[in-house]
Amino acid sequence: MNIVVLAKHVPDAEALIEIKGTGEKLEIEQKFAVSLFDEFALEEALKIRERLGGRVKVITLGTGKAIEVLRTGIAMGADEALLLDHEAFLGGDGYATALSLSRAIAKEACDIVLCGKQAVDDDRGEVGPMVAQFLGLPHVGSVVKVDIAEGRAMAESLVEDGRVIFEVPLPAILTTQKGLNEPRVPLVTGVMKAMKAQIPRATPEDLGLDPNQIGLAGSKVRIRRYLPPKKRSQVQFIAGDAPGAAAEAVRILIDVERVI
Amino acid sequence: MEFSLTEEQEFFKKTVTDTIDRMVVPKAREIDEKDEFPWELWRQFGKLGYLGLRYPEEVGGMNADPVTAMIFYEQIARGSVGFAQSVIMNILMGTYFIYRFGSDEIKARCLYPAIKGEKIGTMCFTEDQSGSDLSATRTTAVKEGGEWVINGTKMWITNGPIADMATVLATTDPKLGAKGLNFFLVEKGTPGFSAGQVLDKLGCRGTVTGELVFDNVRLPQENLLGEEVNKGTEYLGEILDEVRVMTGAMALGIAQAAFDEGLEYARKRVAFGKSIGSYQLIRAKFADMATDMEASRLMIYYSAWRIKEKLSSRKEAAMTKMFATETCLKVVDEVTRIWGANGFAREYDPQRHFRDARFLLYGGGTHEIIKDFLGRMIIGKS
Numbered sequence: 001m002n003i004v005v006l007a008k009h010v011p012d013a014e015a016l017i018e019i020k021g022t023g024e025k026l027e028i029e030q031k032f033a034v035s036l037f038d039e040f041a042l043e044e045a046l047k048i049r050e051r052l053g054g055r056v057k058v059i060t061l062g063t064g065k066a067i068e069v070l071r072t073g074i075a076m077g078a079d080e081a082l083l084l085d086h087e088a089f090l091g092g093d094g095y096a097t098a099l100s101l102s103r104a105i106a107k108e109a110c111d112i113v114l115c116g117k118q119a120v121d122d123d124r125g126e127v128g129p130m131v132a133q134f135l136g137l138p139h140v141g142s143v144v145k146v147d148i149a150e151g152r153a154m155a156e157s158l159v160e161d162g163r164v165i166f167e168v169p170l171p172a173i174l175t176t177q178k179g180l181n182e183p184r185v186p187l188v189t190g191v192m193k194a195m196k197a198q199i200p201r202a203t204p205e206d207l208g209l210d211p212n213q214i215g216l217a218g219s220k221v222r223i224r225r226y227l228p229p230k231k232r233s234q235v236q237f238i239a240g241d242a243p244g245a246a247a248e249a250v251r252i253l254i255d256v257e258r259v260i
Numbered sequence: 261m262e263f264s265l266t267e268e269q270e271f272f273k274k275t276v277t278d279t280i281d282r283m284v285v286p287k288a289r290e291i292d293e294k295d296e297f298p299w300e301l302w303r304q305f306g307k308l309g310y311l312g313l314r315y316p317e318e319v320g321g322m323n324a325d326p327v328t329a330m331i332f333y334e335q336i337a338r339g340s341v342g343f344a345q346s347v348i349m350n351i352l353m354g355t356y357f358i359y360r361f362g363s364d365e366i367k368a369r370c371l372y373p374a375i376k377g378e379k380i381g382t383m384c385f386t387e388d389q390s391g392s393d394l395s396a397t398r399t400t401a402v403k404e405g406g407e408w409v410i411n412g413t414k415m416w417i418t419n420g421p422i423a424d425m426a427t428v429l430a431t432t433d434p435k436l437g438a439k440g441l442n443f444f445l446v447e448k449g450t451p452g453f454s455a456g457q458v459l460d461k462l463g464c465r466g467t468v469t470g471e472l473v474f475d476n477v478r479l480p481q482e483n484l485l486g487e488e489v490n491k492g493t494e495y496l497g498e499i500l501d502e503v504r505v506m507t508g509a510m511a512l513g514i515a516q517a518a519f520d521e522g523l524e525y526a527r528k529r530v531a532f533g534k535s536i537g538s539y540q541l542i543r544a545k546f547a548d549m550a551t552d553m554e555a556s557r558l559m560i561y562y563s564a565w566r567i568k569e570k571l572s573s574r575k576e577a578a579m580t581k582m583f584a585t586e587t588c589l590k591v592v593d594e595v596t597r598i599w600g601a602n603g604f605a606r607e608y609d610p611q612r613h614f615r616d617a618r619f620l621l622y623g624g625g626t627h628e629i630i631k632d633f634l635g636r637m638i639i640g641k642s
Contacts, residue, residue: 033278071271185282188309188322191275195268234530 001054006115037116075186091216094126102134128175284339291466306377337513342466354381395437441492463615501577508584
């Protein structure tokens with residue numbers, strides 16, 4: 001069973017993010033992490049390998065500290081990694097990113113591609129389904145349970161008020177949702193292996209891609225402006241016993257805030 | 261000059277930070293409040309492999325260089341210094357002389373299980389009348405026939421009451437002072453070896469600290485951990501600097517935990533219509549704390565690098581231990597002030613850091629003794 005995991009390097013949940021200038025640019029504190037939903041994908045890939053054998057390969061796209069995503073994958077137990085490492089890959093929308101990743105996946109035969117249902121930084125949820133489209137593979141989204149048998153995957157997805165069980169032939173792409181598993185803490189032996197690992201890199205040329213097809217140049221969607229969230233009004237504490245405080249809260253909502 | 265961590269060390273730091281955030285930080289308050297050794301967490305760390313951090317891979321370790329080890333010490337102390345003390349005692353002082361001088365049988369019996377978290381090690385220096393002044397050690401080792409007979413009482417022993425084995429400092433002749441010291445391995449179950457009083461400490465709760473009693477404990481020759489008799493002071497010199505820098509790294513970990521709490525509070529707490537972090541006097545506190553912590557971190561890495569490169573590091577290690585610990589004391593104090601009355605409340609963490617920081621004053625040498633040592637080194641003996 002050859003499994004590919006697509007993992008993204010995202011700002012850490014505690015990193016400070018500021019909108020700069022007139023809103024065209026973000027300044028992000030240099031704290032990064034593997035996107036949470038991709039961690040579920042990685043853990044599931046390792047579990048599938050433990051059950052059925054095979055190899056797990058992690059792929060990411062980015063420069064600088066993006067390589068840490070791959071080292072994290074190796075520390076957790078992945079067998080190999082690939083970094084799409086070139087300025088031309090950067091700044092892409094879901095389409096351009098999915099194109100680059102799909103070419104990287106296609107370099108070797110694989111049975112399953114796993115990735116998070118969305119990245120926790122931009123929340124667009126495009127890359128998994130678009131990779132499926134580029135590769136002509138079936139896709140099941142928001143998966144919370146996976147069973148593999150006889151060349152097919154049974155995958156459960158969350159929907160409002162319930163779950164749906166899908167069956168797809170392999171190879172297929174599954175995007176992972178919270179609840180699928182609990183990502184493991186890496187063993188020190190894994191950390192050591194990851195620290196020493198030589199990570200292979202690929203350029204657009206290696207993947208047969210023209211720089212104009214990918215990254216910012218190849219994007220069909222452009223970000224025009226970032227806007228800060230609305231500031232929440234200050235929390236007001238109401239003293240007194242519960243019935244009295246509730247009555248006061250209702251009075252404030254009616255008379256002061258005029259929301260009810 | 262090169263001041264940055266390697267890419268590998270950066271990755272290790274991030275991985276360890278995540279591991280501590282997931283496994284230790286959520287349990288820190290409970291460890292402190294219950295003041296019980298966290299056995300389950302200990303076993304988990306054994307399985308993850310961190311207890312063999314500084315030993316070679318062939319014995320189940322990670323072969324971490326001193327800089328990498330300091331990164332770990334800082335991070336685990338940031339999570340819970342109560343737990344960190346036990347772990348680091350096992351990683352460093354509690355197993356070093358077993359690794360260095362133990363026979364194959366001793367290593368198989370003591371070192372390898374300690375690396376897996378199946379056994380707990382400790383080292384015993386302090387007595388009721390001596391601490392930093394090791395030359396005043398009164399625990400004796402007398403050769404009788406082919407055996408060593410140990411008598412004495414040790415106090416303030418980290419992991420002592422729960423330890424499976426202890427590396428014990430004892431003198432062949434109290435009149436010899438520092439020139440009569442030796443290390444002996446005493447294993448749990450050896451007749452005459454017992455745990456005494458368990459200490460109720462102000463901070464570092466969760467670490468079981470207490471008294472160990474040696475009453476005519478008879479040991480075979482191979483339990484003398486050293487190639488020659490009366491070379492204990494020399495052997496101790498092999499890890500003294502590492503122990504001191506490690507203490508500084510633990511201090512930095514506590515300081516970082518407190519600093520992070522202070523920062524979050526300063527950003528959220530509102531006074532007179534603005535976050536308190538917007539007032540100059542609060543900002544000045546953060547400027548001072550961050551500066552001193554950065555200086556501590558650089559001193560820790562620099563000293564660790566000197567140890568790694570086998571350069572003399574006695575002066576640097578002593579300065580690092582003292583500076584990082586004093587910085588920690590300042591930071592935990594400032595953070596409790598930033599938190600106002602809430603910094604005094606048991607339901608929040610700043611008071612825990614405030615209590616924990618005090619303990620690092622003594623380990624690795626009191627600052628009064630370190631200052632005297634540094635002063636003599638700088639000015640010269642008169």
